[in-house]
Amino acid sequence: MTDPERPTTETAIDADVVACPAPIPEVERVILGHGSGGQLSAALMRDLIAPALAAVSPGGPLNDAAVIEVGGMRLAFTTDSFVVSPIVFPGGDIGDLAVNGTVNDLAMMGAEPVAISLAYVIEEGLPFEELRAVTESAARAAARAGAPIVTGDTKVVGRGAADRLFVNTAGIGLVPDGVAPAADGARPGDVVILSGPIGLHGVAIMSVREGLEFEVEIESDTQPLGALVAALVAAVPGVRVLRDPTRGGLASALNEIAAASAVGIKLDESAVPIPGPVRAACEMLGLDPFHVANEGKCVAIVPAEGTEAALAAMRSLPEGAEAVVIGAVVADHPGMVTVRTIVGSERIVDMLVGEQLPRIC
Numbered sequence: 001m002t003d004p005e006r007p008t009t010e011t012a013i014d015a016d017v018v019a020c021p022a023p024i025p026e027v028e029r030v031i032l033g034h035g036s037g038g039q040l041s042a043a044l045m046r047d048l049i050a051p052a053l054a055a056v057s058p059g060g061p062l063n064d065a066a067v068i069e070v071g072g073m074r075l076a077f078t079t080d081s082f083v084v085s086p087i088v089f090p091g092g093d094i095g096d097l098a099v100n101g102t103v104n105d106l107a108m109m110g111a112e113p114v115a116i117s118l119a120y121v122i123e124e125g126l127p128f129e130e131l132r133a134v135t136e137s138a139a140r141a142a143a144r145a146g147a148p149i150v151t152g153d154t155k156v157v158g159r160g161a162a163d164r165l166f167v168n169t170a171g172i173g174l175v176p177d178g179v180a181p182a183a184d185g186a187r188p189g190d191v192v193i194l195s196g197p198i199g200l201h202g203v204a205i206m207s208v209r210e211g212l213e214f215e216v217e218i219e220s221d222t223q224p225l226g227a228l229v230a231a232l233v234a235a236v237p238g239v240r241v242l243r244d245p246t247r248g249g250l251a252s253a254l255n256e257i258a259a260a261s262a263v264g265i266k267l268d269e270s271a272v273p274i275p276g277p278v279r280a281a282c283e284m285l286g287l288d289p290f291h292v293a294n295e296g297k298c299v300a301i302v303p304a305e306g307t308e309a310a311l312a313a314m315r316s317l318p319e320g321a322e323a324v325v326i327g328a329v330v331a332d333h334p335g336m337v338t339v340r341t342i343v344g345s346e347r348i349v350d351m352l353v354g355e356q357l358p359r360i361c
Helices: 039-053 094-107 128-145 200-210 226-235 249-261 276-285 304-315
Strands: 066-070 073-082 112-123 149-157 165-174 191-194 241-243 264-268 299-302 324-330 337-340 346-348
Touching (some): 073 094, 094 128, 094 165, 094 226, 112 128, 128 149, 128 165, 191 304, 226 304, 241 249, 249 299, 249 337, 299 304, 304 324
Parallel strands (some): 112 149, 264 337
Antiparallel strands (some): 066 073, 073 165, 112 165, 191 299, 191 324, 241 299, 337 346
């Protein structure tokens, strides 16, 4: 009831002329996790990029490079972009990382590099001295890999439009007859071989960013793997799968293989070489070493009868001196990777979820 002696503050509302604000539609957007090499990266490719390219792309399993026939020759072709921060890190820089990453993608198809390109997106203000040092580093890496840099490009963007320097590379290589590793090539009974210890590149980057110090300095494992793969395929021409476990680490690489080949993979945790400082850093930061990036390691899946020949070939070179069998391909749980832990239990090794450490390569 309203007191007639007091003014009222009530206002009549006409329901016919009042409308709620229009809802703002939710728009899906790219997040850093889409660049992790893990589940979000796979989803981005599967759900957005691949369907958009379906009319002009042959499809099939996602390998480190495409193999095409030109004039009766089998050519491997790949491209990659590198946005690592910082651009100089223990054991390397963005220049040799870019070259090594490209020749390694070719190597994972069994190809010998023929030529690569080198393109820069440079932020205004980058000192000439740093650009020169990175370019000289790329040249040394190309010479070591036997991969001439034959073309390239430069673009300059304003301050704040990039983070100092982004690098894009592409490469072509020749695939020998009879060599056809592919992500969908694993078969039950095959053996999984790792060329050396994991986690070095990711922890090297992390140590710079987070100011971590260890008794022994951890350096990136960035290096070309062409000679290692050449020795391997010469010893075991029937190698099934080759993969360099970069973004997303060993876990993501093996999950991609298991999914593409419709097989299971069982690992032995005690056999996986993890350097002490890498293990300590991961425990300190709550990371799984299986998810930490590598830039100079190779996973090879070979028929069981080729195991000893593969190990001997890989161990004959410095890049594979610590090669070891870490597991086997099984018919059980297709599309899944599991590991027998040090205490005897078994756990699922899933692909990386989200972004563990952005701008890693």
